[in-house]
Amino acid sequence: xxxxxxxxxPQATNYQLPYTxxxxxxxxxxxxxxxxxxxxxxxxxxxxxxxxIDAVKNSVKNIFSTSPxxxxxxxxxxxxxxxxxxxxxxxxxxxxxxxxxxxxxxKFEPRIKLIDVxxxxxxxxxxxxxxxxxxxxxxxxxxxxxAGVLNGNGYNFA
Amino acid sequence: xxxxxxxxxxxxxxxxTAFDAVSMKQLITNRLKASGLFPDIDFEGSNIxxxxxxxxxxxxxxxxxxxxxxxxxxxxxxxxxENINKMVTLVGYKPQGYQTCLLGFDFxxxxxxxxxxxxxxRFSYMQLNGLPYSFNDDVTFEKTLSGDQLITSVSDNHTxxxxxxxxxxxxxxxxxxxxxxxxxxxxxxQTNTPTYIDHNNIYVFVxxxxxxxxxxxxxxxxxxxxxxxxxxFEKRFNESGRYDLKxxxxxxxxxxxxxxxxxxxxxxxxxxxxxxxxNALNGKNIVMLNTTQWNRIFNDIANPDLNYMSIDQVKYIxxxxxxxxxxxxxxxxxxxxxxNTPLLFSTQNxxxxxxxxxxxxxxxxxxxxxxxxxxxxxxxxxxxxKYFYDVGLERPNDDLQVLxxxxxxxxxxxxxxxxxxxxxxxxxxxxxITPTALPVSxxxxxxNKLNQTKIINxxxxxxxxxxxxxxxxxxxxxxxxxxxxxxxxxxRVYRSTQYNTPKDAIKSKVANLIQSFFTTSNNNLGGIVNxxxxxxxxxxxxxxxxxxxxxxxxxxxxxxxxNMIMWxxxxxxxxxxxxxxxxSMKYFEFPFLYQSSNLINKIEVV
Numbered sequence: 001x002x003x004x005x006x007x008x009x010p011q012a013t014n015y016q017l018p019y020t021x022x023x024x025x026x027x028x029x030x031x032x033x034x035x036x037x038x039x040x041x042x043x044x045x046x047x048x049x050x051x052x053i054d055a056v057k058n059s060v061k062n063i064f065s066t067s068p069x070x071x072x073x074x075x076x077x078x079x080x081x082x083x084x085x086x087x088x089x090x091x092x093x094x095x096x097x098x099x100x101x102x103x104x105x106x107k108f109e110p111r112i113k114l115i116d117v118x119x120x121x122x123x124x125x126x127x128x129x130x131x132x133x134x135x136x137x138x139x140x141x142x143x144x145x146x147a148g149v150l151n152g153n154g155y156n157f158a
Numbered sequence: 159x160x161x162x163x164x165x166x167x168x169x170x171x172x173x174x175t176a177f178d179a180v181s182m183k184q185l186i187t188n189r190l191k192a193s194g195l196f197p198d199i200d201f202e203g204s205n206i207x208x209x210x211x212x213x214x215x216x217x218x219x220x221x222x223x224x225x226x227x228x229x230x231x232x233x234x235x236x237x238x239x240e241n242i243n244k245m246v247t248l249v250g251y252k253p254q255g256y257q258t259c260l261l262g263f264d265f266x267x268x269x270x271x272x273x274x275x276x277x278x279x280r281f282s283y284m285q286l287n288g289l290p291y292s293f294n295d296d297v298t299f300e301k302t303l304s305g306d307q308l309i310t311s312v313s314d315n316h317t318x319x320x321x322x323x324x325x326x327x328x329x330x331x332x333x334x335x336x337x338x339x340x341x342x343x344x345x346x347x348q349t350n351t352p353t354y355i356d357h358n359n360i361y362v363f364v365x366x367x368x369x370x371x372x373x374x375x376x377x378x379x380x381x382x383x384x385x386x387x388x389x390x391f392e393k394r395f396n397e398s399g400r401y402d403l404k405x406x407x408x409x410x411x412x413x414x415x416x417x418x419x420x421x422x423x424x425x426x427x428x429x430x431x432x433x434x435x436x437n438a439l440n441g442k443n444i445v446m447l448n449t450t451q452w453n454r455i456f457n458d459i460a461n462p463d464l465n466y467m468s469i470d471q472v473k474y475i476x477x478x479x480x481x482x483x484x485x486x487x488x489x490x491x492x493x494x495x496x497x498n499t500p501l502l503f504s505t506q507n508x509x510x511x512x513x514x515x516x517x518x519x520x521x522x523x524x525x526x527x528x529x530x531x532x533x534x535x536x537x538x539x540x541x542x543x544k545y546f547y548d549v550g551l552e553r554p555n556d557d558l559q560v561l562x563x564x565x566x567x568x569x570x571x572x573x574x575x576x577x578x579x580x581x582x583x584x585x586x587x588x589x590x591i592t593p594t595a596l597p598v599s600x601x602x603x604x605x606n607k608l609n610q611t612k613i614i615n616x617x618x619x620x621x622x623x624x625x626x627x628x629x630x631x632x633x634x635x636x637x638x639x640x641x642x643x644x645x646x647x648x649x650r651v652y653r654s655t656q657y658n659t660p661k662d663a664i665k666s667k668v669a670n671l672i673q674s675f676f677t678t679s680n681n682n683l684g685g686i687v688n689x690x691x692x693x694x695x696x697x698x699x700x701x702x703x704x705x706x707x708x709x710x711x712x713x714x715x716x717x718x719x720x721n722m723i724m725w726x727x728x729x730x731x732x733x734x735x736x737x738x739x740x741x742s743m744k745y746f747e748f749p750f751l752y753q754s755s756n757l758i759n760k761i762e763v764v
Contacts, residue, residue: 023198024205050205059203066203073183073211077202109203 020139023055052139056111060146063108064155079104081155089126094119097128112136127151179218186210242492243397250380251499255357255395257487257525258427259320261291262597263439265312266476269305277464281323281447286438289428290322294359314598319359319425320432323447326422333416335407340400359425360401362391363455367417372458379507381411388412421455430486439477446472481597487525509611522607526600528583531683531745538577542746549732559595559622567619578620579683579746590753591727593625623683624726627752628676630760631723631736632709639736641725646711651763652703659701661763667699669758676751684745689738693719
């Protein structure tokens with residue numbers, strides 16, 4: 001791999017940002033960068049950005065919806081939920097899903113601290129409802145939960 | 159190289175070439191982190207990280223194609239056939255297309271035909287179980303005996319070409335300078351009935367609107383150098399695998415008149431299916447090409463002084479082929495074009511040096527020659543003729559092949575001879591024990607080709623190599639080497655205790671390796687028979703612990719390596735060479751494995 005040294009790159013500006021984390025919002029949308037009445041002018045609109053807790057949620061959702069091999073430059077990234085695609089909705093499989101989330105989620109998302117993972121099996125509809133409770137210490141958020149349904153269509157967040 | 163920099167980032171102008179996907183991702187990440195707007199870039203799960211991945215990977219892919227496109231524009235690196243074919247037009251190189259199977263034959267005219275001169279019309283053919291073989295030129299001969307007569311002058315100078323002559327739709331000329339006609343026949347191997355046009359059999363006849371007569375236009379290697387009145391055309395196997403026929407401009411080569419009609423005849427080959435065994439021609443009748451268009455053309459181009467055979471007379475010609483046909487040959491590959499182009503360019507369409515002769519022969523006769531070496535008269539006498547004295551002949555002409563080549567191709571003056579030693583590509587060794595020479599008709603093809611480019615006073619003589627037989631052989635201490643020791647020597651292979659490979663499997667692998675080592679395509683005239691490498695290769699076979707050459711019978715002796723005997727099967731009384739060392743062959747010597755099919759019985763696995 002080529003090692004590139006870039007001279008003359010501007011140094012990071014040392015000022016206090018009003019947020020800790022920021023991420024692109026998908027799908028890409030426009031919004032006012034500074035969203036107050038004074039600055040709502042067409043010249044300053046920009047792409048929509050998710051901050052802090054929403055940024056972390058983005059990351060967690062991406063981990064769930066990515067299978068290993070999908071991310072070209074990091075092929076190990078993602079939780080391999082696809083392996084359960086053709087398996088019956090049973091308690092045993094539910095345990096496997098739970099164990100997998102416990103094992104992998106903090107590896108790919110170091111900002112969160114996993115508190116609990118609940119997997120409810122819906123045998124009739126052949127799907128699992130997964131609820132994940134975690135904290136984000138860097139944002140001083142004690143508990144936050146994300147729930148979603150895993151079925152033949154993939155993992156869909158509530 | 160870089161004369162300027164990107165103003166914003168202070169990067170060299172050619173810095174883009176140094177990035178790959180990972181380093182590009184790193185650059186973008188650094189930039190975004192420096193701006194402070196997207197601290198999440200560090201987290202692989204973030205949307206921005208995914209977007210950066212996509213951008214970096216797209217950059218990588220684009221750079222790959224940019225690099226490939228740049229490479230494809232260079233002669234030394236191009237990999238696409240279309241590109242290299244087009245590139246070499248700059249130096250006038252004409253890539254070789256498909257080459258059909260060739261077949262030598264004996265030509266016997268039976269008694270119902272009275273004595274006299276006769277000519278068999280070109281494009282006549284015969285069907286060998288559905289495979290046509292055609293004459294590509296008029297065959298003129300003299301019958302001097304009233305009974306059956308074998309006409310050697312025909313078999314020595316003509317070769318049958320696999321395929322049938324086809325008529326391309328008539329083309330009406332526009333009348334422009336350097337008018338070009340492209341034969342829009344798709345050659346394909348994808349169907350059950352593949353279509354191949356033989357590279358060496360495309361013939362052009364033009365109906366002149368001014369004279370109302372057909373005439374034959376001859377192929378020339380290049381229009382430049384021809385006269386304004388020469389009825390010639392240039393042929394090229396183009397980048398699409400089709401043939402371009404280019405006519406002159408009344409300065410170099412005669413120009414087509416507006417309204418002239420061009421008739422093209424091409425040999426449609428059956429490809430690899432066209433190979434036939436020896437004696438396949440027995441009892442097959444000759445058929446004359448009989449189409450309205452061809453008869454009309456032939457009426458105009460026929461030589462009034464010749465006595466053309468009628469359909470009734472043709473059936474009294476009997477043909478036979480002692481040898482099998484040559485194999486079908488596919489077009490030059492990219493690598494072959496890359497190798498041949500500079501060599502052919504350096505010849506400048508002249509054969510002067512040894513390299514010139516070798517290059518021309520390798521390019522044009524890849525379908526019939528496995529290897530060639532070319533020498534002058536002094537090297538010929540100093541080594542080749544001396545060899546026959548060394549094996550015990552009173553004079554070299556006592557060797558039948560040497561005598562025949564002398565009689566066929568040389569004249570009274572020898573100092574200007576150029577000797578071409580040619581190894582036939584297929585069937586060099588018949589029946590495992592007998593080397594065979596290139597048929598005379600194929601030697602004549604070589605001479606005809608070289609006559610177009612040679613210096614005026616040179617005389618080309620195509621000779622047969624001395625084939626040296628190889629087998630396992632080990633002499634006893636103090637014993638004079640003799641050929642019979644090959645019958646008392648075997649190769650013993652010890653199986654490793656760490657492997658449980660079956661003994662037969664090991665024996666088979668060793669035999670295959672040795673057979674491959676002596677295959678015609680793996681050897682050269684004047685090459686080195688590298689027995690050291692053969693030892694290493696055998697010991698590298700999984701399961702082989704060690705090898706020994708074992709002599710038994712009249713005495714016992716063992717050596718811990720391959721020991722071989724090399725001898726001339728035609729002169730077994732001459733002292734053979736028994737050695738385990740590498741053997742350097744002379745320019746006229748070619749190795750082969752004696753009784754190759756029996757090799758497995760000469761190997762013992764313990």
